[in-house]
Amino acid sequence: MRIEKMTxxxxxxxxxxxxxxFSHPWSKQSLEEELNNxxxxxxxxxxxxxVIGYIGMSIVIDEGYIFNVAVRENHRNKGVAxxxxxxxxxxxxKNNFSFITLEVRESNLPAISLYSKFGFIKAGERKNYxxxxxxxxxxxxxxx
Numbered sequence: 001m002r003i004e005k006m007t008x009x010x011x012x013x014x015x016x017x018x019x020x021x022f023s024h025p026w027s028k029q030s031l032e033e034e035l036n037n038x039x040x041x042x043x044x045x046x047x048x049x050x051v052i053g054y055i056g057m058s059i060v061i062d063e064g065y066i067f068n069v070a071v072r073e074n075h076r077n078k079g080v081a082x083x084x085x086x087x088x089x090x091x092x093x094k095n096n097f098s099f100i101t102l103e104v105r106e107s108n109l110p111a112i113s114l115y116s117k118f119g120f121i122k123a124g125e126r127k128n129y130x131x132x133x134x135x136x137x138x139x140x141x142x143x144x
Contacts, residue, residue, distance in 0.1 A: 001045055001046065001047050001052070001079075001080065001083060002045070002046055003043050003044070003045055003046075003083055003084060003087045004043065004044060004046065005041075005042070005043060005044075006035060006042035006043060006044045006054060006056075007035075008032065008035065010044050010051055010054075011028060011031060011032055011035070012028075013044075013050070013051035014031060014042075014044065014051060014054045015028045015031060017051065017053065017054060017070045017071070017072055018031065018068070018070060020070075020072065020073065021068075021070040021071075021073075022068070022070070023130075023131070023132040024131065024132065026068070034056060034058075034067070037058075039058055039059050039060065040056060040057065040058050040059070040067075041056070041057050041059060041088070041091065042054060042055070042056040042057075043055050043056075043084060043087055043088070045071070045080045045083060045084055047075070052071060052072050052075040052080055053069075053070060053071035053072065053075065053080040053081060053084055054068070054069075054070055054084070055068065055069045055070075055081075055084040055085065055087075055088055056068050057088055057100070062095075062096060062097050062098045063097060063098055063099055063100075063101070064088065064091075064092050064097050064099070064100035064101070065100075065101055065102070066088065066100060066101070066102035069081050069084060069085065069102075069111070071084075081111075081114060082114065082117075085114070085115070085118055086118070088100065089118055089142065089144075092142075092144050093144055096144075097144050098143070098144060099141050099142060099143045099144060100120075100141070100142050100144065101123065101139060101140065101141040101142075102115070102120070102139075102140055102141075103126060103129060103137040103138070103139055103140075104137065104138050104140060105130055105135050105136075105137065105138075106125075106135060106136045106137070106138050107135060112138065112140070115140050115142075116140075118142060119142045119143075120140040120141060120142045121140065121141060121142070122138055122139070122140055123139045123140060123141040124138075124139035125137065125138055125139065126139065
């Protein structure tokens with residue numbers, strides 16, 4: 001597996017992953033707009049020539065805001081999300097970020113456990129943040 005910066009050539013694969021993983025997926029146009037936004041960073045995980053996961057983050061001065069972490073179902077529990085998160089945390093440290101933060105469904109215990117292993121801690125909660133199903137979001141932040 002290798003991690004590389006996402007390009008427009010990855011958009012179709014990333015969009016498929018997005019629709020497989022989220023009840024309210026981003027449109028391909030939204031993904032492309034963020035990819036072309038100079039304050040966003042998107043990375044893909046590839047195995048051979050297949051995109052198997054991706055991560056996206058918005059950068060505001062010295063802060064990172066993770067949009068999404070998504071891995072194809074048949075590649076989960078193989079370290080893909082770990083590698084993607086590790087790459088963003090390393091990027092944040094190299095670029096002197098103050099913190100990296102994200103929201104996660106309160107029922108997504110595997111993701112919460114993964115983020116906790118990287119030192120993300122619960123920093124707050126957003127009531128009824130998600131729909132389909134309606135659910136609270138846990139704000140998790142890693143201070144660098």
